[in-house]
Amino acid sequence: MLLAAGAGAWFAGARPVADALWFAATLVGLAQSSVSLAGAVRQRRPSVDVIAWLALVGALVVGEALAGALIALMLAGGVLLEARAAARARRELSLLAARAPRTARRYGPDGLLELPADQVGPGDRLLVGSGEIVPVDGRLLGPAVLDESALTGEPLPVDRPAGDDVRSGVVNAGTPFDLVATASAGESTYAGIVRLAEQAQAAGAPFVRAADRAAVVFVPLTLVLAGAAWLVSGDVVRAVAVLVVATPCPLLLAVPIAIMSGLSRAARSGVVIKGGAALERLAAGRLLLFDKTGTLTHGRPRLAGVVTAGEPVDADEVLRLAGSLDQASAHVLAGAIVSAARERGLRLEPPVDVREEHGYGVRGLVGGHEIRLGKASWTASGPAPGWMQRTRRRAELEGLLTVFLSRDARPAGALLFEDPIRADAPRMVRALRTAGIERVVLVTGDRDDVARAVGRIVGVDTVHADQDPAGKLAIVRQASATAPTIMVGDGINDAPALAAAGTGVALAARGATASAEAADIVLTVDRIDALADAILIARRARRIAWLAVIAGMGLSVTAMLAAAAGLLPPAAGALLQEVIDVAAIGIALTALVPVRAYTRHMTAADLDTARRLYAQHRSVEPVVEQVRDVADALAQDGTDLAPLRAVLGRLEGELLPHERAEEAELVPIMAKALGGADPTGAISRTHAEIEHYIDRLARTLDDPGDDTADLQRLLYGLYAILRLHNAQEEEAAFSMLPPGGPEADRN
Structure with missing residues (x-):
């Protein structure tokens, strides 16, 4: 306002008034610069503010009020932009404390x-x-x-x-x-977690802004050049002119603008980065640590399979009875059971006389039958039959949870539950390595065997299992001493580690958590591959910021040499500096230009096709599990081939048409979205292998002979291929669906 008012007075011919207004503007800038410089001195960090301070003082000394006002304007604008870019949301642990009983x-x-x-x-x-x-x-x-x-x-x-x-x-x-x-209460576990998070937060290292790092070189160069110009010419105005054109506005403006542009691009991808400091630390990250539950996995139980005791109750009936009974239950698994039954299109009946037995399960009447759902020892009296023992063994080996069901006091089947790995997790880890992450570590409180299985599938380098919050915090601190770290988590137990890491990243798509309060970066979409996009955006923004700095300061150095030679008076130098600022800002704004991200996108028509095929994909999953059940039954009694003929009918009538539709419609969509030389080759090959196995199974069943070993081998081989193929499709294709796609359907 002072600069504009002075310009108005100058055009009106009131030169003394104009000079007074510009002089006042220069004093305002000098006051702000002095405060900033004093803060840098107290913190013992280099700062380009010393150049601005000297330029303002020099402008006042030699009577160049207009030059001083122009410097003050750009200085104030740069400070404002930097404050907005670097302002970090306070990492208060309000939610963590609010949850405390x-x-x-x-x-x-x-x-x-x-x-x-x-x-x-x-x-x-x-x-x-x-x-x-x-x-x-x-x-x-x-x-x-x-x-x-x-x-x-x-x-x-x-x-x-x-x-x-x-x-x-x-x-x-x-x-x-x-x-x-x-x-x-003060000595209990939860209070200890709150203290850990507070201590880790307090131990965070201060952030040194990019402009200050450049000052280590630029400030001495400017002072030497200004001093040389004064000594050689004997004219102090030349020294002031050098300081004026050396005003580091490209540093004070271009860097914040590039960083703000990066923050804006990240926000459009569903990633909230809490300030420029967090963005720069994210760009610098080299070692990535992940929590498992809710981060690499969904964090919610999902039905993994249904095991039956045999006729007359099949897998769909077991699930239908369990879903009907659990409609009246508030148990955490009840929602997963009911959702799975409805997903398969099963007709649920209202249960009657439902009672929950604490620590055992739930029972009630469904369709006139007494149904029990819960522990094996409660649902079945007497010794556990062989199928129950095999189911328990399978659950133990695969890290699954089992719930058994009986009908009219007779064991009928079991439901298996898992915490499924996110389909986009393996691709995201590969993308992170491409983005420059050198090492990926899994840190979890889960069992060692489960954690290592997840780590193998996702592709991490190291697994640390059975870790409590204090253990996670110790691992993060140890890792941070060796490389810039990024910690990703989503639970209260992750809050201390997130606060201690160089950069904390929280998944908060399902609502705010303490981890989101303690983190520097929050993913508001339920997709962890957005993290790879965020790193790509952060590194690009940082690269553009430095490009703007190098270009702007290079032009400034050229102008400084001209001023030292007496070719630029202070006022003209200030105006030229404005031109240089505009050029630097133009470069910085290129950070807003969209670039191809790791997260792939489909057209609306392709999305509709992919969603339709995904619905079919989910509907044929029970057929895949039925293949294994029939193979297990053949191992026990190879004389009854009726179940095998039934599953072959479903394979030929349901699964094969679906696989052919995927080859014809989904594969081209994937090829277009993923790009590359042959992104769908592996999936097309498994389509061919599935058809080949089903054809061999049909021909072998036409003449089974006395030995069913070949049939059993074919079934197990087909089951393995189908499981692998489904995982490939979910990772490569269906994980690209936005909310409302597989993640929403599955949950």
């Missing part, structure tokens, strides 16, 4: 008394209701079903017997239970 219910002489959690002491007997958070560490007085995901990251509920120790912060996922407190 504040009250507890303690048994006393007069019954239950509700009191503040910090008044609970060791030895107190407490009641924890359904859905409540355990307020303090304690020991169970009865069995309990607990959701421990807040501490361990493991999404599946855990059955704890009486006498087990439980930690504060876990959620009662079953019926109410009693416990005896073994620690006060």
Whole structure:
């Protein structure tokens, strides 16, 4: 405003008024520059503000008020833009603290008394209701079903017997239970996690902005050149002119604009980066650490398969009965069972007389039959039959959770649940390596065998399993001492590690969590391949920022040489500097130009086709599991070939037409979206192998002979190919569908 008012006075012929207004503008700029410079001195960091300060002082000394006002304007604009670019959302742990239990219910002489959690002491007997958070560490007085995901990251509920120790912060996922407190609230696990996050946050290293790093070279060069011009010519105006054209506006403007442009591009991809400092650290990251549950996996149970005891109840009927009964259950697995039954188009009946047996399961009447759903020992009386033992063994080896079902007191089948790996996770890890990530590490609280299986599939370099929040924090700190780190997580148990890492990245597509508060970067879309896009955008923005700096400061150096030679007076130099600023800003704005990202996109027509084929893909999944069930049955009794003929009919009538449709419609869409020399070759080959195996199975079944070993080998081979093929398609094709595609359907 002062500069504009001075210009108006100058054009009106009031030169003294104009000079006074410009002089005032210069003083405002000098005051701001002095404050900034004093802060840099206190922090003992290099700063280009010293050049601006000297230029403003020099302009006042030699009476170049207009030049000083122009410098003050660009200085103020640069400070404003940088403040907006570098302002980081405060990483308050408000949600972490808000989740902490504040009250507890303690048994006393007069019954239950509700009191503040910090008044609970060791030895107190407490009641924890359904859905409540355990307020303090304690020991169970009865069995309990607990959701421990807040501490361990493991999404599946855990059955704890009486006498087990439980930690504060876990959620009662079953019926109410009693416990005896073994620690006060302040000494309990959850309070320790909050302290860990606060300590890790406080230990964060200060960020040195790009402009200040450039000052290490530019400031001495400017001072030497200005001093030489003064000494050689004996004219202090030349020295001031050098300082004026050396005003580091390309640093103060171009860098923030490039960074802000990068933040804008990332936000359009569903990635919120909390300021320019976080963007630069993300661009510099070389070592990436992942949590498993909810990050590389979905973090929610999904039906992985149905095992039957045999006729007369088939897999669909087992799932239908379980889904019907679980409509009246609030158990964490009930939603997954009901969703899976509806996904397969099964008709659910309203259950009658439903009762939940704490720690065992749920029972009720469905269609006049008594249905029990829960633990094997509760659903079946007497010794467990062979199929139950095989199912338990399979679940143990594959890291699955089992729920058994009986109909009218007879075991009928079992439901297997998994926490599935995100389809886009392997591709995302490969993309991250392409983007410059040198090492990928998995850090999880889950079991070692499960963690290593996920790590192999996703393609990480190292796996650290069975880690509590303190263990994760220690690993992150150790890694940060060797390379710039990026930590990715989504749970409360990840908050300390996220705050300690060079860059913390949180997945918050399903709502805000403590991890989102502690993180520098938040993915608001439920796709982790967006992280690869964010790194690509961050590195491009940083590269453009430095390009703008080099170009702008190169032109400034040329102008400085001209000013030193007496070819540029201060006012003309200030105007030329404005031209240089515009050029640098133009370069910085190229960071807004879209570039091809790792996340692939399809046209609207291709999306419709892919969604239709994905629905078919999901509908034929039970046929794949039926292939394995028939192969298992042949291993036990090879005389009955009726189930084999039935599954062959489904393979030829349902699965083969679907695979042919994918080859004709999906493969071209994938080739167009993925690009490259032959991106769909492997999928086309497995399409051919599937058809080949089904043809061999049909010809062998026409003349099976006395030995069914060939049939069994063909079935197991076909099952393996189908599982691999489905994983390939979900990773390469269906993971590209936006929300409303496979992720939404699956969940």
